Amino acid sequence: MPRLARSEWYDLTRDMNWDLTYATEEEVFPELLSNGFGVPTHDWWTWDEPYKITYAEYVHNQAGKDAGLFSVNNVVGRSKIFENLDPGWLAAVTAHYGAIAVAEYQAGIGEARMARFGRAAAWRNMATYGALDETRHGQLQTYFPYQALNKEPRLDWAHKAYHTNEWGIIASRHLFDDMFTANDAVSMAIQLTFTFETGFTNLQFLGMAADAMKIGDIDFGSLIPSIQTDEARHAQQGEPTLKILVAAGKKDIAQALFDKMFWRAWKVFALLTGLSMDYYTPLAHRTHSFKEFMEEFINTQFIDQFRDFGLEPPWYWDRLHNEMSWVHHAYHLGVYFWRPTVWWNPVAGVGPEERAWLEEKYPGWNDSFGTYWDQMGANIRAGHPELTLPETFPVVCNSCQLPVCTPAGYAAGYLDSPLPLQLTVDGRLYTFCSEPCQWVFEQTPEQFAGHTSIIDRLLGGVIQPPTIPGALAYMGLSPEECGQDGTDYDWAHATAPVTAGPAASGAA
Amino acid sequence: MDAHPKMVGPVVRGLDANLADAVISAIEVDNPDVDVLVDDQGGYIRIATPTRCRMTRASLEDALGRTFRLHQLEPQLAGFAGRMKLTDDEVVWFLERKD
Numbered sequence: 186m187p188r189l190a191r192s193e194w195y196d197l198t199r200d201m202n203w204d205l206t207y208a209t210e211e212e213v214f215p216e217l218l219s220n221g222f223g224v225p226t227h228d229w230w231t232w233d234e235p236y237k238i239t240y241a242e243y244v245h246n247q248a249g250k251d252a253g254l255f256s257v258n259n260v261v262g263r264s265k266i267f268e269n270l271d272p273g274w275l276a277a278v279t280a281h282y283g284a285i286a287v288a289e290y291q292a293g294i295g296e297a298r299m300a301r302f303g304r305a306a307a308w309r310n311m312a313t314y315g316a317l318d319e320t321r322h323g324q325l326q327t328y329f330p331y332q333a334l335n336k337e338p339r340l341d342w343a344h345k346a347y348h349t350n351e352w353g354i355i356a357s358r359h360l361f362d363d364m365f366t367a368n369d370a371v372s373m374a375i376q377l378t379f380t381f382e383t384g385f386t387n388l389q390f391l392g393m394a395a396d397a398m399k400i401g402d403i404d405f406g407s408l409i410p411s412i413q414t415d416e417a418r419h420a421q422q423g424e425p426t427l428k429i430l431v432a433a434g435k436k437d438i439a440q441a442l443f444d445k446m447f448w449r450a451w452k453v454f455a456l457l458t459g460l461s462m463d464y465y466t467p468l469a470h471r472t473h474s475f476k477e478f479m480e481e482f483i484n485t486q487f488i489d490q491f492r493d494f495g496l497e498p499p500w501y502w503d504r505l506h507n508e509m510s511w512v513h514h515a516y517h518l519g520v521y522f523w524r525p526t527v528w529w530n531p532v533a534g535v536g537p538e539e540r541a542w543l544e545e546k547y548p549g550w551n552d553s554f555g556t557y558w559d560q561m562g563a564n565i566r567a568g569h570p571e572l573t574l575p576e577t578f579p580v581v582c583n584s585c586q587l588p589v590c591t592p593a594g595y596a597a598g599y600l601d602s603p604l605p606l607q608l609t610v611d612g613r614l615y616t617f618c619s620e621p622c623q624w625v626f627e628q629t630p631e632q633f634a635g636h637t638s639i640i641d642r643l644l645g646g647v648i649q650p651p652t653i654p655g656a657l658a659y660m661g662l663s664p665e666e667c668g669q670d671g672t673d674y675d676w677a678h679a680t681a682p683v684t685a686g687p688a689a690s691g692a693a
Numbered sequence: 694m695d696a697h698p699k700m701v702g703p704v705v706r707g708l709d710a711n712l713a714d715a716v717i718s719a720i721e722v723d724n725p726d727v728d729v730l731v732d733d734q735g736g737y738i739r740i741a742t743p744t745r746c747r748m749t750r751a752s753l754e755d756a757l758g759r760t761f762r763l764h765q766l767e768p769q770l771a772g773f774a775g776r777m778k779l780t781d782d783e784v785v786w787f788l789e790r791k792d
Binding site for chain 1: 697699700704706707708734735736737764765767768769770771772773774775776777778779780781788789790
């Protein structure tokens with residue numbers, strides 16, 4: 186019997202749409218779970234995925250991916266690779282697992298919601314693969330670090346992080362709840378699969394993979410691009426959804442959904458990937474700067490793709506470019522200074538050669554951000570490392586939940602004012618780090634009204650006692666888990682001050 | 694927007710060197726009039742041509758010396774630039790907007 190080409194039967198197997206007769210549209214697709222934005226039902230049925238795969242092919246591919254991955258993992262488990270990892274790379278990997286592993290598992294909830302509430306059968310089929318993918322990612326990224334717990338107990342945070350109120354996790358949860366855990370299926374296709382997965386995940390998962398292979402961390406270097414092959418497929422739920430919205434005259438809705446999540450994703454990746462690429466990855470193995478990666482993967486590859494549907498770069502494009510030059514340098518200063526509040530051991534990454542690299546990639550770095558490090562280095566050499574540790578807290582933004590770094594941006598010459606933005610709604614004062622963050626909040630203030638930032642909680646008496654130790658306990662960090670300088674201050678003794686700088690007073 | 698050339702094409706993992714080399718060869722064969730960009734970053738290899746990048750199953754099989762169905766690319770396809778259309782016989786990465 187001749188074998189049919191896949192294209193001759195594919196549509197039949199995955200496209201079982203039907204008209205509803207004994208239930209209403211709203212009952213089957215409640216707006217809260219699947220906002221159709223007024224697009225007619227039969228328009229949704231034109232949903233056609235650009236990346237086609239059958240269930241049998243899916244299972245075959247996934248089994249092969251895991252077989253390849255676990256053969257590497259088995260070899261690495263018996264080697265000394267982990268023990269020999271550079272402390273900076275260990276910081277990057279430990280931060281990655283805590284920030285990503287359980288979030289991937291939660292993304293499976295989002296994919297499962299699209300697998301039920303996506304508005305076309307073809308879409309629900311793709312989302313079913315997506316739910317299986319994200320379950321795989323959650324399991325892999327808790328299992329791989331679990332194997333190394335006897336070598337680095339902090340890897341426990343791969344599982345623990347999202348069960349705590351650690352500040353970076355509050356920020357990530359705030360983002361991911363908005364993006365998928367508490368999002369409707371249609372908005373999610375634009376915001377999770379298109380904006381986040383087609384765009385931003387490449388930064389962390391391909392960018393870090395290139396570095397991992399050069400460093401010799403073949404376990405991590407095999408794991409994350411294997412995950413990205415799943416993402417490259419299920420991210421394609423975004424394009425057909427976007428095309429249907431645009432064809433139905435809903436371009437403005439698509440643009441607004443995109444603009445909101447693009448900015449939100451930027452902030453968290455500036456923190457996670459920005460620090461990992463420009464400070465934690467050992468200098469000899471860095472491929473590109475974080476800014477160069479943003480230019481390649483986001484500002485060129487991703488925006489070209491986005492514009493192909495008739496949409497435009499977000500309104501805050503200038504501010505994005507502005508922040509690409511400085512905001513993650515400010516975040517790095519903050520994370521280092523407040524290092525007891527993170528679950529990894531940050532390295533400073535500012536020895537003489539690293540500073541030369543930073544100055545080359547970010548002209549002006551030495552005379553701006555470098556001066557804070559001069560002061561911290563001087564304090565350490567004078568035998569006062571306690572002066573490089575916090576006694577108070579920074580203000581955090583009520584939108585991105587990350588520290589407000591406008592004073593550092595102003596001092597470095599990138600902003601016209603050191604002041605944050607503030608807004609009073611229903612008698613409550615909200616603080617924002619930037620215009621786009623305030624704009625994100627103003628799109629749906631009622632959605633965010635019930636959320637308090639970690640600083641709101643401190644000032645509101647939720648965190649007791651309202652001290653650094655009290656806050657660390659609130660964040661789930663025992664003294665043994667609190668981050669410490671990953672190189673035991675080697676950097677301070679390797680460097681010579683370039684200029685006398687201002688006191689490290691926590692301006693970051 | 695700046696007027697950069699819009700490059701499209703696959704980003705493949707570097708782990709399977711045979712397949713990566715075959716993808717590069719096939720794309721060179723299937724896009725005869727353009728320069729094919731190959732940017733090998735170790736962990737990933739970016740292969741790209743301006744605006745439209747075609748790769749046929751026939752060329753890929755020639756380069757590999759064995760039968761290969763295009764869905765089998767996935768375990769090595771870590772990403773791609775442009776939009777993608779996958780059929781039984783070819784995969785095309787493309788962008789349509791002119792400005």
